[in-house]
Amino acid sequence: MRRKLVVGNWKMHGNHRANAELLAGITAARPFACDVAVCVPFPYLSETAVALASTDVRWGAQDCSVHEQGAYTGEVSAPMLSEFGCRYVIVGHSERRAYHGEGDQVVADKAKAALARGITPIVCVGETLAQREAGETEAVVKRQLSAVIHALGPCVGEMVVAYEPVWAIGTGRTATPEQAQAVHHTLRQQLRAATPRADDMALLYGGSVKPDNASILFAQADIDGGLIGGAALKAADFVAICRAAG
Template sequence: MNKANNTKRRQLVVGNWKMNGNQRTNAELLAKVVAGWQGKHNADVAVCPPFPYFQHTLELLASSSIVLGAQSVSEYESGAYTGEVSARMLADWQCRYVIVGHNERRRMQQESDTQVAQKFVAVQREQLVPILCVGESLEQRETGQALAVIHRQLNAVVESVGCDAFEHAVVAYEPVWAVGTGKTATPQQAQEVHHFIRELLGDVGQRVRILYGGSVKANNAAQLFTMTDIDGALLGGASLDAEEFLSICRAADI
């Protein structure tokens, strides 16, 4: 089925800048992106800058429909957690989306499925929208464990809050082997996993936006977005190039 015939879900493209940028380069990037994304669109767009640039980003997005997102969050509301940022603080900054469970956080900061579920809850407590990342490693895919891994990661949240909580959430499938490697799951491989996730979420699954995140580029985005269960993209490096980012946003604007 062509996505253009699916009226249930609106496409979403999220740019995760990771630990990149400064005031000058951010201003240059966003000036081009904002200028290229004017008027009404059939897709939503968000950018997730590093925390120190929230104020600057908000100022640059003031004349745009593009919204602010965060790359991570603490599971705690407040307290002696040096260096952490709470969901309540993000809400103060007009943040809309918050990434939780990104594969880099799971691998580098050893975030567990339980901790990711707690962050999901913390984000929704402040009426923000969590973007829950799930995905398998190359070894797990090659040994036939991909779907079991994704089931485990998703189920940790479902067991905590139930499927209905996903009515106000986004899921991002990011195969670890395709993140920043130049490798990309074929549209059919990605579609298989997106459909699997949707089925796991039951009735609410048909209304949940599920993004693909794994070396999405301007030259493969349109093909990915035609897949029935792919509702947009979570971008890394591609979001740091204005033309590349806009090309992907336009591919989602269907």
């Protein structure tokens, strides 16, 4: 069986005191029966690395540049993330796609840049409410994933994929377990056509995952854990979700 993975996405939240308390609460709850990681804002990578260095909880970033260096003010490169010991980086989150105009090819290039530095990209795909209501969910997620598959070539099996229906992020609405599983199955089938490692890859669900719905979501055949937003900011909630994955 695939080992479950739960990743906390702090988004643009945090301060020194709150971060220390949150990380202490998470590490105190170890050991977990699943893999656990937190993706934190860039300024907090150093303190997170120090806090988690002697634990089995991994850390990562929420974005990276397609460039390794140069005159790209405000960007952070994969080589920089590597120096902080990042295991993961989120690419293609719906907020990056919506607010920063990141298209499928940019997301694919970021995933490739991360892998080139030994960082596992967590590639996000997902549809808007309008796209779901128009019956376009499968076409949208397959198009988004296809760009990454093409860019990574034989390295496809080294990424993590996260399905995050845009209409369920931060809204309190959650795809039913059956809805989520249907999309995850579609993604797994697409990956099977691209790599022999598809059945070993982690496919995460992200979209208002909470302690009270985590178990039933994670029990689905092709859901291998979660990319957790709001609930990742409360140690008790995040720990409960990690326990549900175990």
